[in-house]
Amino acid sequence: MIPMPVFSLIDMILDLYIFVIIAMVIMSWLIGFNVINRHNQIVDMIWRTLVALTEPLLGPIRRAMPNMGGLDLSPLILLFGIYFLQMMNQWIALRIGV
DSSP: OOOHHHHHHHHHHHHHHHHHHHHHHHHHHHHHTTSSOTTSHHHHHHHHHHHHHHHHHHHHHHHHSOOOTTOOOHHHHHHHHHHHHHHHHHHHHHHHTO
16 A cells, blocks of 8 residues: 555655746746846856756656747647646545555
8 A cells, every 4th residue: 555645745745846847937938028138147057957857857848849840839738737637646545545
């Protein structure tokens, strides 16, 4: 039997990753519109951290998607995938009766 805290931990990790993706998207907009500048060390450090956390999953999605011009829909597709994983996690937890 898998204890309930395992399912809760998986759900919390996925929730945290959703926040990381949203932060990366918002920061890319702020950098793109010159609201913040990557020449600032703190901004650059935060940006490099967010890219390092998200690029392993966003990169393959970007390569599989057709070119949409300047529009990057890969974070949206990744968010849909994470929501699907959360639903599957909850379904499995209910299915095995924890």
